[in-house]
Amino acid sequence: MWRPVLRRLGSGVVVLWAAATAAYLALHLAPGDTVDTLVGDGPDTPQIRAQIAADLGLDRPAAVQYVTYLWRLLHGDFGRSYVLQRPVLDIIGSQVWPTVKLTLVACAFSAVIAVVVALVSTGRSRWVRGLVSALELSVVSAPGFLIGILLLSVFSFRLGWFPVSGDRDVSALVLPALSLALPIGGLLSQVLREGLERALDEPFAVTARARGLTRRALLWRHALRHALLPAVTLAGTLIGFLLSAAVVVERVFGRPGLGQVATDAVGTKDIPVVLAVVMLSAAIYVGLSTLADLTYLAVDPRLRKG
């Protein structure tokens, strides 16, 4: 029983190391350097550049920098941001909660959207389904930026129902979460509807109807459970999408959050911050998938062998 658990945790550590190394390599291979950013609009001479490089330890060989980095990481030391001049853990710490809040609410919104839309549109006339599919397709394929601006102009600028920006109260969370949730909800409802329709074709559905169950009860109590499985699996893989979509949403709505921090840091080659964000998202992935695998083990005895 414990061996698979340990194996799972061990591979989790390897994944974390691989993520740290890959991110490190990618940043070093990309053209450009941190010094350019730090020079900014300010005066720029070779002496200034040399001094900045020496100050940050960027003048050492890349291999030495890498080993130092890993060693510090093992001790829980993520270093200081080159650009923001503050400890990386402080920066990440202050930005995690707004992003988590946004993602959680967006997940809830997309679940509601997906389930309601799928249940309402399943087995309806051709033109209703056509209309719903067209709507789903447009929100899935529209750029997040556009959805955000549209929601803002209607519900904030014109109607004044929600504030434009910031991380304040619940009302400030509605529009950003909705712009994240619409594309995901649209995607999930498509999968869900297909599952529902397949379930309704199954023999058990006919049997249930024959025993006098109403169509609605059949949909809600039986078909939905069958259809949920593929949708839940898909939802799990959409976490990556959520994080990258959060970048755009945070920018449009002027919200604090990890997405902003990550893009700024990549743009300015603020290596300690980028690596910390990569490590954090890798850790979330590893954590979630380990949890899922362990749950399977607990639920399904057939998987415990081997």
Place this chain on the structure above:
Amino acid sequence: MRKSLSMLAAVALLAAGCGGTASGEPGAGAGAPVTGGSLTWAVETEPVTFNPHLYAQAKARLLVWNSFEALLTHDEQGGYVPWLAKSYEVSADGKAYTFKLRDDVTFHDGEKFDAAAVKANLDQLFVPGYAPGVTSTQLKHYAGAKVVDASTIEVDLKQPDVLILDFFASPQGAQISPKSLKSPDLKAGGPDVVGTGPFILDRYSKGQEVHYKKNPAYKWAPANAGHQGPAYLDEVTYRFLKESSVRVGALTSGQVDVIEGVPATEQGLVKADPSLQFAQHLNSGTAYNYYFNQAKAPFDDINVRKAFRDAVDVDGVLQGVYRGTATRAWSVLSPSGPFYDSSLEKSYGNDPAAANRLLDQAGWAAKDADGFRTKDGKRLTVRIVLSAPFVRDKRDILAQAVQAAVKQSAGIDLQVKVVDQGTATDALNKGEFEVFDNSRADTDAGAALTLIVPKGAPINRHGFTSPELDAQVAAGSATSDVAKRKEIYTGIQKTLTDNATLLPLYAPADQIAAQKTVGGVGFEPTAGVPASAYNVWIGK
């Protein structure tokens, strides 16, 4: 009489249209100043640091002077107004500056502002690794400072350098409390790093906003600040909204009181709204220029440089890209500054016939199947490399408009490459460019010229050098006589124009839009960027 009045009105309209100074009358609808209230201001740029010594983003300047102050400040004519210093004297040899300081100033943390504090700030700048950008340029001739008495400090220079006064009026020369200089967060700035200004930075949420509250003890505003005593507003919140359409929407829906950064595409909407006011001001420093790399072919030939300059209908290009909101530039310097040589206006350019004649003379007489000129079977191709993170004011679109213009009128193939910062730096270092674009926002135009003109200067990417120019630049920063400096810088501008070193395009500007109820919004003298919130109030 009637005729002359309407003439005057026409002239005034023309002047306003040129945007040489603030257009419109900011705060006209807000009535007399009102004390109290809190204001929300949406800004485009979140500063990477709140420490003024390390200031490097022109777009963040409007935040600096809320909580920090310098010894001097600029007036509109290229001179200086006392601020934390009551007066200054220059020794006869120009190498010693003695500042008499105000003795009634305290920092937000209760520390007294005196000569020892000024010395502590200067010493901090020279701590290795702290501010190399300041010590190697603005303070490159600094020799040391002596505390004469509590309210007198003498600053010594290795050689005469009038730009030292510009330093003592710049954010980098702002005064930080000696106690804050020991803060572990010194480089990042924030609530723990304090100054003497009319507002106290008390809250900063990264990615969202920075909040200031009034400094009730404030009574040392410079004479040109608009009023004396504490600020009108009790609180001011600057919200970071990077998207211009979101800023404008937030303003039109009344969710914020003031915004800065209104691009040409949004200006019509703002100007048409009767409840809003709009103002624009040109920045100091240089214009946005295309410098020709004359270190290599084809721009080593002055005829080709002149042909490129003549081939572009700059007014037409600007009209197309900026819909009449941009101010055309004629010289390396921005028209907003005191050293600008206006005699260069309309002295060249927009002459396709001359461009074609010059290119024929230079040997680029043949044309290939695509309509581009060739010489010895080689196409007349020049490259401009734009770094995507630094593209502002739609300069990528502008480059495409210039590209179309030079192709159509003279058969020149301008290749526009928008790349990431690293690739751009690489291309510049390897000399893989023929056109280099740049604008600088230095408050003293002389500081910009020392970086662009002399041989081996950091952004001398055009490769044009001459001993006379080097001497002129040095002479310009050695004298404090404004008339003499104007004469010297006029000479430099003329030389660069005669040599066709560059194609000036437009003068960068900043915009403010605000609710009509807001009074006192305006621009900082000389710098031309939005001023701090000190003089701003919310009317009834």
